[in-house]
Amino acid sequence: MFGSFGYKEAGLYDEYMADHPNIKIEESSPQNESDYWSALQTRLAGNSGLADIQGIDVGRLALVTQEQADKFVDLSSLDGADEYFGEFLPWKVQLATTADGAILGGGTDVGPIVVCYKPAMLEAAGLPTDREEVAALWDTWADYVDAGDQYMANAPEGTYWMDSAAGFVRAASGATGQRFSDASGELVWDTNPAVTDAWDLAVDAIDGGQVSPLTQFTPDWNKSFTSDEYATMACPSWMLTYIKGQAGDSGMGQWDVAAAPGYQNYGGSYLAIPEASEHQAEAWDLLKFLTSAESQKKIFEKAGSFPSNQGAISAISDFQDPFFNDAPTGQMFTEVLNNMPEQVIGVNDLIAESAILNAINSVAQNGTDPAQAWSDAGAAIDSAVG
Amino acid sequence: MLLHQNRKGLSTARQGYLYLAPFVLLFFAFGLFPLIYSAVISLSDARLQNPSGGEFVGLENYTALFADQFFWNALKNTVTLGFMAIGPQLVIALVVANLLNYRLKGQLFWRIAIIVPYATSVAAATLIFSQLYSENFGLVNGFLTTLGLPAVNWQSGTFASQVAIASIVTWRWVGYNALLYLAAMQAISPEQYEAAELDGASKFRQFLSITIPEIRGTIVFTVILSTIGGMQLFIEPLLYEGGPTGMSGGLSRQYQTLALYMYQQGWANNRLGYGSAIAFTTLVLILVVLAAGFLLVRLGRALSDANIRRARTQASLVASHPEPARMELA
Numbered sequence: 047m048f049g050s051f052g053y054k055e056a057g058l059y060d061e062y063m064a065d066h067p068n069i070k071i072e073e074s075s076p077q078n079e080s081d082y083w084s085a086l087q088t089r090l091a092g093n094s095g096l097a098d099i100q101g102i103d104v105g106r107l108a109l110v111t112q113e114q115a116d117k118f119v120d121l122s123s124l125d126g127a128d129e130y131f132g133e134f135l136p137w138k139v140q141l142a143t144t145a146d147g148a149i150l151g152g153g154t155d156v157g158p159i160v161v162c163y164k165p166a167m168l169e170a171a172g173l174p175t176d177r178e179e180v181a182a183l184w185d186t187w188a189d190y191v192d193a194g195d196q197y198m199a200n201a202p203e204g205t206y207w208m209d210s211a212a213g214f215v216r217a218a219s220g221a222t223g224q225r226f227s228d229a230s231g232e233l234v235w236d237t238n239p240a241v242t243d244a245w246d247l248a249v250d251a252i253d254g255g256q257v258s259p260l261t262q263f264t265p266d267w268n269k270s271f272t273s274d275e276y277a278t279m280a281c282p283s284w285m286l287t288y289i290k291g292q293a294g295d296s297g298m299g300q301w302d303v304a305a306a307p308g309y310q311n312y313g314g315s316y317l318a319i320p321e322a323s324e325h326q327a328e329a330w331d332l333l334k335f336l337t338s339a340e341s342q343k344k345i346f347e348k349a350g351s352f353p354s355n356q357g358a359i360s361a362i363s364d365f366q367d368p369f370f371n372d373a374p375t376g377q378m379f380t381e382v383l384n385n386m387p388e389q390v391i392g393v394n395d396l397i398a399e400s401a402i403l404n405a406i407n408s409v410a411q412n413g414t415d416p417a418q419a420w421s422d423a424g425a426a427i428d429s430a431v432g
Numbered sequence: 433m434l435l436h437q438n439r440k441g442l443s444t445a446r447q448g449y450l451y452l453a454p455f456v457l458l459f460f461a462f463g464l465f466p467l468i469y470s471a472v473i474s475l476s477d478a479r480l481q482n483p484s485g486g487e488f489v490g491l492e493n494y495t496a497l498f499a500d501q502f503f504w505n506a507l508k509n510t511v512t513l514g515f516m517a518i519g520p521q522l523v524i525a526l527v528v529a530n531l532l533n534y535r536l537k538g539q540l541f542w543r544i545a546i547i548v549p550y551a552t553s554v555a556a557a558t559l560i561f562s563q564l565y566s567e568n569f570g571l572v573n574g575f576l577t578t579l580g581l582p583a584v585n586w587q588s589g590t591f592a593s594q595v596a597i598a599s600i601v602t603w604r605w606v607g608y609n610a611l612l613y614l615a616a617m618q619a620i621s622p623e624q625y626e627a628a629e630l631d632g633a634s635k636f637r638q639f640l641s642i643t644i645p646e647i648r649g650t651i652v653f654t655v656i657l658s659t660i661g662g663m664q665l666f667i668e669p670l671l672y673e674g675g676p677t678g679m680s681g682g683l684s685r686q687y688q689t690l691a692l693y694m695y696q697q698g699w700a701n702n703r704l705g706y707g708s709a710i711a712f713t714t715l716v717l718i719l720v721v722l723a724a725g726f727l728l729v730r731l732g733r734a735l736s737d738a739n740i741r742r743a744r745t746q747a748s749l750v751a752s753h754p755e756p757a758r759m760e761l762a
Contacts, residue, residue: 264675
């Protein structure tokens with residue numbers, strides 16, 4: 047989840063301020079990325095009210111590198127940049143690089159996807175509960191939907207197989223790394239099989255009654271973590287953090303993690319320094335500290351966001367998460383990361399995505415005709431892109 | 433400083449301008465300038481990343497707006513939400529004000545209590561209401577189902593979600609309007625009620641025949657205020673469901689208002705020019721509605737004045753020559 051990077055939870059601010067008595071760090075933590083982004087855009091346009099370090103979601107990055115390169119500091123020109131960026135996953139750095147070779151953000155987390163599930167609910171429906179056997183239920187997302195049919199056949203009354211239509215489409219559309227735009231930046235969502243296949247599968251799952259009628263990141267969905275609404279959900283690494291936060295201590299041991307069909311990434315963020323910042327040197331120092339191998343390792347262990355710094359990735363490969371029944375999440379996420387396709391991000395990706403996710407949710411929640419919903423999504427995207 | 437000693441210093445007129453200056457400056461900075469600026473921007477394809485760098489496109493944004501199904505949808509929602517919120521809100525406020533106008537124990541307490549909802553933050557109120565209306569966990573549906581009624585889909589149903597949002601607006605504004613009405617009611621002379629009482633008119637009859645006509649002006653005023661408020665409805669729908677669907681007014685835009693649509697185009701889609709066109713169109717619509725309202729009021733007043741005059745003439749004519757006079761008038 048974009049809202050929280052977990053720096054405070056991992057004690058990094060206190061640590062940094064103890065070493066640098068002249069620096070005082072204040073964090074404001076927005077819960078909703080789109081509200082945060084709108085506010086940031088307004089401030090960038092007015093060139094005021096900006097923090098010394100601003101977070102940027104990977105979905106916005108193309109917009110930043112292509113349209114707002116002059117608003118952010120080119121980090122590649124700063125002290126120790128070569129050495130610093132050398133530590134990161136190359137594609138993570140590549141996404142933040144402009145056509146002129148300026149690097150506008152330091153990588154924080156990435157979002158390799160697994161499936162989170164509740165063993166007790168699978169057991170009640172007569173399905174296996176061991177994470178290896180669960181993962182063996184599916185080679186593809188279509189198998190995952192088939193497993194959902196098996197679950198629904200014997201499921202406890204009033205429960206679902208997956209948490210939301212949107213969560214499924216997001217996960218299942220990531221297999222090729224190219225979702226809504228192609229490498230030249232053109233919108234291709236309506237012809238891209240990665241998206242259309244995920245859509246069709248989601249419609250099948252909805253027809254099978256296995257999709258809970260919830261919208262992700264709404265209060266109702268947040269509450270669902272403390273009850274047995276659904277048995278599984280697609281989990282980018284940051285989602286594990288989210289589940290811990292929402293389920294609280296009572297959720298300890300109720301969840302487990304199995305490998306997802308295929309290897310895909312969802313989400314992840316960057317830290318950038320606005321040109322308007324008055325403390326650029328200090329901000330760069332702090333940015334390096336917050337994204338260093340050691341810091342990212344701590345964040346992963348305390349808060350769960352998966353690192354993009356390769357030093358941190360190898361340092362946590364043995365990590366087991368006590369909350370998720372000691373699942374070897376370090377090793378599982380690393381495997382996804384090593385096999386993941388390269389990411390393609392376009393300027394209008396988040397616009398296209400939100401229209402498509404709204405549309406599939408309206409099929410799941412209101413019973414909108416899928417063909418109608420698909421064309422509504424098209425109209426919404428056309429209207430937004432202008 | 434006494435005004436008549438002013439001959440040596442500023443003239444009274446100049447002093448007046450000086451007192452007004454802060455307001456005028458603020459108005460230019462935060463009222464007029466944004467108005468003109470958004471009018472200019474609405475003629476360009478400015479984007480949020482570069483607000484002053486748009487190219488002039490003439491009326492393109494406006495012609496696009498008229499062909500935009502989402503604009504019409506937002507306009508329709510704004511109107512239906514407005515009716516759902518304003519009608520009940522003013523009726524309830526009238527009734528409440530009438531009750532408060534009686535001698536009550538703890539009068540001050542009730543009067544303060546009724547204004548409390550207005551003093552709460554919109555955001556807090558909306559969040560609480562959205563919990564009450566939550567489909568699976570909400571009190572409202574819990575109550576309905578214990579009564580054996582079916583649970584209502586307060587979030588994705590078009591009508592149901594609009595009713596829910598209208599109820600938040602109503603809840604917040606009833607007290608405010610009630611206090612306005614109460615103030616107007618206090619100005620009605622008690623003799624009128626006493627006379628009506630003597631004639632045997634019921635309390636309800638007094639309410640209809642004395643109270644409402646006497647505070648007609650205030651009612652018109654509140655209708656105008658609420659209409660403007662209704663046209664700008666924003667935070668309630670934005671926060672009602674919250675999360676990523678807030679800006680589009682629900683999954684299928686079932687309660688997206690004009691203000692929300694403007695925000696979405698301008699700030700989420702970065703289309704500042706188009707967003708400004710929506711804002712400006714909204715302003716024009718408000719002005720049209722207000723003008724229509726004033727015309728209706730004047731028409732109403734002219735009609736009732738004419739009635740009174742005719743009644744008076746009739747009365748005097750009837751006194752002198754009953755039959756022919758009436759024929760003349762006809």
